[in-house]
Amino acid sequence: xxxxxxxxxxxxxxxxxxxxxxxxxxxxxxxxxxxxxxxxxxxxxxxxxxxxxxxxxxxxxxxxxxxxxxxxxxxxxxxxxxxxxxxxxxxxxxxxxxxxxxxxx
Amino acid sequence: xxxxxxxxxxxxxxxxxxxxxxxxxxxxxxxxxxxxxxxxxxxxxxxxxxxxxxxxxxxxxxxxxxxxxxxxxxxxxxxxxxxxxxxxxxxxxxxxxxxxxxxxxxxxxxxxxxxxxxxx
Numbered sequence: 001x002x003x004x005x006x007x008x009x010x011x012x013x014x015x016x017x018x019x020x021x022x023x024x025x026x027x028x029x030x031x032x033x034x035x036x037x038x039x040x041x042x043x044x045x046x047x048x049x050x051x052x053x054x055x056x057x058x059x060x061x062x063x064x065x066x067x068x069x070x071x072x073x074x075x076x077x078x079x080x081x082x083x084x085x086x087x088x089x090x091x092x093x094x095x096x097x098x099x100x101x102x103x104x105x
Numbered sequence: 106x107x108x109x110x111x112x113x114x115x116x117x118x119x120x121x122x123x124x125x126x127x128x129x130x131x132x133x134x135x136x137x138x139x140x141x142x143x144x145x146x147x148x149x150x151x152x153x154x155x156x157x158x159x160x161x162x163x164x165x166x167x168x169x170x171x172x173x174x175x176x177x178x179x180x181x182x183x184x185x186x187x188x189x190x191x192x193x194x195x196x197x198x199x200x201x202x203x204x205x206x207x208x209x210x211x212x213x214x215x216x217x218x219x220x221x222x223x224x225x
Binding site (some may be wrong): 001031033035037042043044045049050055084086088090093094095096097098099 | 118140142149150151152155164167200205209210211212213215216217218
């Protein structure tokens with residue numbers, strides 16, 4: 001079955017750029033989306049179709065996807081961005097990455 | 106405002122059955138595919154099952170295939186998950202999630218989740 005691999009954790013200083021990767025075989029040929037899940041809350045869609053932002057999502061969130069890696073970039077990271085982030089794609093079924101805990105310190 | 110409200114979670118013994126419901130409002134329910142996604146305690150997200158806008162296409166994860174059945178009632182704006190032969194590893198928070206379109210497999214709204222605990 002298809003697998004998406006994310007780093008378990010990423011740390012960033014406030015105001016800096018956070019980069020979270022998601023790796024999978026020929027992932028660039030698939031559409032990837034990203035979800036943010038803050039502690040105790042339901043997930044929120046932050047990027048879909050590789051790089052599109054839903055309404056209400058700040059411009060500091062951006063996405064890209066090429067080769068075997070999709071990337072979520074958060075520019076000017078704020079304390080409120082501290083959360084778990086999950087990538088998701090579709091192969092024969094919906095697949096989620098294992099999640100990355102973003103710490104803003 | 107889109108709202109998804111799950112119900113039906115409970116503590117059940119292994120091998121028993123449970124039916125989850127999701128009441129939708131704030132959008133034209135019949136126009137969108139819907140899904141169930143679960144999250145075991147302290148773990149990541151796992152897609153469980155999805156159903157197209159008109160119920161013609163349904164699919165489930167291998168981990169629940171043959172045990173769980175997704176359905177919907179567009180007249181009642183409701184989504185369901187019939188869970189049979191429950192296992193301890195089915196213990197999780199179950200989310201109802203709206204598809205971005207008729208079958209885009211992107212989840213743009215999520216409910217608050219309902220807890221299913223399988224234990225003897």
